[in-house]
Amino acid sequence: MQITITARNLEITEPLKRYAEEKIARLQKFVNQITSVHIILSVEKHRQIAEVTLHVREHTIRGEESSADLYSAIDLVADKIERQILRYKEKIVDHSGRGLGRSAELAESEEPTPAESESFPEDGPRIVRTKRFAMKPLSPDEAAVHMGLLGHTFFVFRNAQTQEVNVLYRRRDGDYGLIEPAG
Known part of the structure; x- marks a missing residue:
């Protein structure tokens, strides 16, 4: 899995980068066909924003969350992506045989x-x-x-x-x- 991190209006520290990579890497336990991940971390006035775009086979899963703290924004978006992956897996089971x-x-x-x-x-x-x-x-x-x-x-x-x-x-x-x- 290739992880790309982009920063907007902030400097990414090594601990922040490691934290974001670890949070997103744990999503592989739910679906192992993740090909690439793009994480965008940004600051706008008083909001810290974390956006994640995940490519799973031919599907794209995207989430965005904001918080007063960048670490909690990363937590929130990781949880959101996890819920979307679980919904995706449910739909595949529901539609099995329909291609x-x-x-x-x-x-x-x-x-x-x-x-x-x-x-x-x-x-x-x-x-x-x-x-x-x-x-x-x-x-x-x-x-x-x-x-x-x-x-x-x-x-x-x-x-x-x-x-x-x-x-x-x-x-x-x-x-x-x-x-x-x-x-």
Whole structure:
């Protein structure tokens, strides 16, 4: 497992680095196919923030927590990732035989396009980031699993039944909504 630690607005001390690596390395007891981990530690005013992005096979699990103390933020995000891994393993057992292995590879790449700066006038909204990712066909249930693992409020995927691009989103009441193209 390759662990990368990035610092924003702070200097990483050796004890802090060791603590973060040990906390994240213990997640291997829950799932041993972790290929890489990216930890981002940052300070914003009075908040200490720890973000973790974990790559397990073709899945991406992400968590972010903040606290007044960076060590407790690392603890909180490690616990959050652990809960997500356990949920992920539960879903795999629930969907066994339905082929969760067909899931989308979230090989995201940020590629600025020349049209970004020309899209809107100077004083209006701007496109500041573009993401591209491979979309393998998923059922809406599988898309919900991926959305939960990523911690996002929406998820774009190709519907395995209709082969159309759909958007799954989390509603304020906690349920999900599905947007499908008409006609």
